[in-house]
Amino acid sequence: SQTIHQWPATLVQPVGSPLSLECTVEGTSNPNLYWYRQAAGRGLQLLFYSVGIGQISSEVPQNLSASRPQDRQFILSSKKLLLSDSGFYLCAWSGSAGEDEQYFGPGTRLTVT
Amino acid sequence: DAKTTQPPSMDCAEGRAANLPCNHSTISGNEYVYWYRQIHSQGPQYIIHGLKNNETNEMASLIITEDRKSSTLILPHATLRDTAVYYCIVRFYNTDKLIFGTGTRLQVFP
Numbered sequence: 001s002q003t004i005h006q007w008p009a010t011l012v013q014p015v016g017s018p019l020s021l022e023c024t025v026e027g028t029s030n031p032n033l034y035w036y037r038q039a040a041g042r043g044l045q046l047l048f049y050s051v052g053i054g055q056i057s058s059e060v061p062q063n064l065s066a067s068r069p070q071d072r073q074f075i076l077s078s079k080k081l082l083l084s085d086s087g088f089y090l091c092a093w094s095g096s097a098g099e100d101e102q103y104f105g106p107g108t109r110l111t112v113t
Numbered sequence: 114d115a116k117t118t119q120p121p122s123m124d125c126a127e128g129r130a131a132n133l134p135c136n137h138s139t140i141s142g143n144e145y146v147y148w149y150r151q152i153h154s155q156g157p158q159y160i161i162h163g164l165k166n167n168e169t170n171e172m173a174s175l176i177i178t179e180d181r182k183s184s185t186l187i188l189p190h191a192t193l194r195d196t197a198v199y200y201c202i203v204r205f206y207n208t209d210k211l212i213f214g215t216g217t218r219l220q221v222f223p
Contacts (some may be wrong), residue, residue: 036213043200044157044213059210090156101147102211104156 002027006091006105013112019064019078021108023091026072031093033074034102035066038088050074051096086112116140116203122218125195131188133217135201138182145204146177147211148186150197157200157213160186191221 003026013019025031035047046059048066056066063082067075074091088109092102118136125131137146147162161168161175163184168175174187188195200216 043215044211046210046212049210088154092156101159101162102157103159107154107156109154 002093002103004091004093004103004105006089006108008108009106010109011111013081013110015083015112016080019076019081019085019110021076021089021091021110023074023076023105024072025074025093028072028093028095030071030096032096032100033068034092034094035074035076036090036092036104038090040087044090048076081112083112086110116144116212117201117214119199119201119214119217121215122220124220124222125188125191127193127221127223128190131191131195131219131221133186133188133199133201133219134183135185136183137201137203140181140203141205143205146175146181146184147202147204148173148175149200149202149211149213150195151200151216152194152197160199162204191219193221193223195219196221 005024032051034049036044037047038044048058050056050068053068064078088107090107091105094100094102116139145162145164148160149157151157161170161173163175163177177184198216198218200213202211
């Protein structure tokens with residue numbers, strides 16, 4: 001069966017520090033991968049999605065970036081965190097068929113201080 | 114922007130059916146209705162989706178009106194573990210984007 005992992009589960013970082021969040025998927029190949037952010041009390045906002053290695057689409061301009069160095073690995077990064085980057089970050093995957101549902105990871109709760 | 118409108122909150126007694134409404138009056142012919150739920154501090158969980166016909170699975174039933182402008186998610190026998198935020202999402206076939214709104218917070222009480 002397929003599983004999705006995210007780490008770390010929680011993170012507290014000072015303003016201006018770098019960020020690296022990792023997501024990996026097991027049990028499937030060539031998945032579509034997604035990064036979402038959920039601010040406190042808000043809905044989920046799609047940040048990036050990828051349909052293949054090295055292929056990244058950005059949905060919202062921001063100081064975050066994403067990379068997909070391997071088929072089942074998706075990384076969210078920042079060179080300098082802002083206070084507004086605090087939130088709950090979720091990685092998700094789906095199959096490549098148009099109707100496939102998305103499966104979400106456990107999330108990373110980031111607090112920028 | 115989300116293309117759906119949902120009530121912000123609802124209550125339901127344990128063991129009773131929970132009926133969660135969703136309006137999607139601008140839905141187009143190739144757009145599906147998806148439902149997800151998010152239990153506190155967890156990632157969203159897929160529940161069900163449909164295009165025109167009513168759908169049922171082990172978790173819930175989805176009733177879509179004939180004009181497709183609204184739908185209802187039915188949890189037939191709500192339990193305390195069904196307490197969550199429920200999101201109704203309109204998704205164009207063959208696109209990978211899910212646009213989440215603010216959802217309905219369902220509280221199941223004993």
